[in-house]
Amino acid sequence: MGESSFNCIHMPSFGEAEVVLRDGIERRRMVVIVGSCVINYHGRASSTLTRGERLVIVKPDGSIQIHRPWDVSPVNWQPPGCIFHVDVVDDGLRLRAVRIKPREVVDVIFDKITILVCCTLVDEGDFSLYASELDMQKAIIAYPNIIEDGLKIISFERHVDPGFIDLYGLDSKGRLVILEIKRRVADKSAVLQLAKYVNEVKSRSPYREVRGILVAPGISKGVQSLLSSLGLEFKRLDPKRCSEILNKSSGSVDLKKFIQGSHRS
Amino acid sequence: MGESSFNCIHMPSFGEAEVVLRDGIERRRMVVIVGSCVINYHGRASSTLTRGERLVIVKPDGSIQIHRPWDVSPVNWQPPGCIFHVDVVDDGLRLRAVRIKPREVVDVIFDKITILVCCTLVDEGDFSLYASELDMQKAIIAYPNIIEDGLKIISFERHVDPGFIDLYGLDSKGRLVILEIKRRVADKSAVLQLAKYVNEVKSRSPYREVRGILVAPGISKGVQSLLSSLGLEFKRLDPKRCSEILNKSSGSVDLKKFIQGSHRS
DNA sequence: TGCTAAATCTCGAAC
DNA sequence: GTTCGAGGTTTAGCA
Secondary structure (H helix, E strand, O other), rough: OOOOOOEEEEEOHHHHHHHOOOOOOOOOOEEEEEEEEEEEEEEOOOEEEEEEEEEEEEEEOOOOEEEEOOOOOOOOOOOOEHHHHEEEEEEEEEEEEEEOOOOOOEEEEEEEEEEEEEEEEOOOEEEEEOOOOHHHHHHHHHOOHHOOOOOOOEEEEEEEEEEEEEEEOOOOOOEEEEEEEEEOOEHHHHHHHHHHHHHHOOOOOOOEEEEEEEEEEOOOOOHHHHHHHHOOOEEOOOOHHHHHHHHHHOOOOOOHHHHHHHHHO | OOOOOEEEEOOOHHHHHHHHHHHHHHOOOOEEEEEEEEEEEEEEOEEEEEEEEEEEEEEOOOOOOEOOOOOOOOOOEEEOOOEEEEEEEEEEEEEEEOOOOEEEEEEEEEEEEEEEEEEOOOOOOOEEOOOOOHHHOOOOOOOOOHHOOOOEEEEEEEEEEOEEEEEEEOOOOOEEEEEEEOOOOHHHHHHHHHHHHHHHHHHHOOOOOEEEEEEOEEEEEHHHHHHHOOOOOOOOOOOOHHHHHHHHOOOOOOOHHHHHHHHOO
């Protein structure tokens, strides 16, 4: 914040650019270059790109990407951890990014540099992607039939001793149903979590039948047999489908309203 | 080339930035912004990113991507064809990218703009990627002996019910040969794919012997036993060697001509 | 570190 | 426009 954290040079000579670029990379700053270049790649595959104007980005983590004026993904790139070499060669400036394992090399040879920007990006922001588990809950609450016909949801995030049951309901035959929801492929731990809740509920309601259903887009290998041995079930449900269902749903699912209903029980 | 094809403003006011950014987008130029921002995304999933300094790129094709100081892939993005809205809001500048189908919105709200660059990138370069699966096909077609002596290729990309057989041929003893080609280490899925094709062909030609060969630079652990149990074979072939073979080959392999031959069968 | 599975995958081609 | 399959996939989660 205090010191100047960026510099920017226009139409530099290759000598100037060499100094600034090398310095920017060494000091682990973000480097952005617009210029005319050719690109060669050799590694798992090989590629060439003849001359044209592109945007080149070198990040502090040692990754590089070369962008053409179209498409989201770069035409060439190198993942974090590269070793860079900057050299003036044959009336041009060569930026070489070397990946050690697997051995891969990307060469960017500039014949013209329009602009070169080096800057320090301070980014302590928190990123959160909340695609799903909540959306999956909402979708099931709004349309319990996506789990099975006749299912009725009684409450959600219901507290029991080991934690919180995602969804709690009754099936068409009046049996208690405990739903454990995962937004990704469920592993063994998810099954054990569900088993704990089921056992807890069974111990409190010894004369009722209690079903436990693991709801997820898929299950890891071996999980099906574990489920079977514990008398639990699996219902495949795609988080994306839940989003779609919610988007199509005319009004938003009102969890607050639902909470009141659930408090009755 | 003739007219100045870029402009660059440092630490602009939101009003200035609004004008330049909107103009740059409308004129379909490449726009690069370094600044402090928060980002919200709603669509197939949802995400939030709290304040921090990032690099934002808007391309002439109507795509946008937001880069943090690490990782090759952007933290948020929107594919080509977006509709953009630029507005000054609450002491900030909001850049909104809307995708119509599926409905998705990315909002970038800047509280500080360090630098804003608009430029026209002229890029008519040709990109070519070598040592692809196609190259392996071509090399095998040109020199079937690299698989085994006496092999004759009958057709390629032949359609059968589950999909397309990479290469289809006859061995020295007149048996049908199905080749599944992978340019990388082949895993279980490649074997199952090959098995499907072999079974399909066997069911159509119940009185012919049918061999299935997986062609790849290597196979994952455990794949050999799966191959054996299914009565399939593995032939090691390096994609790079295929490139070399093709490069040494005097003329290019004429697939069109080959297609005519394959139509006979 | 190496492998397996998911991704707002991206991207291109076929239908 | 939608679906299907491949990718220098990339990325995340485990063994």
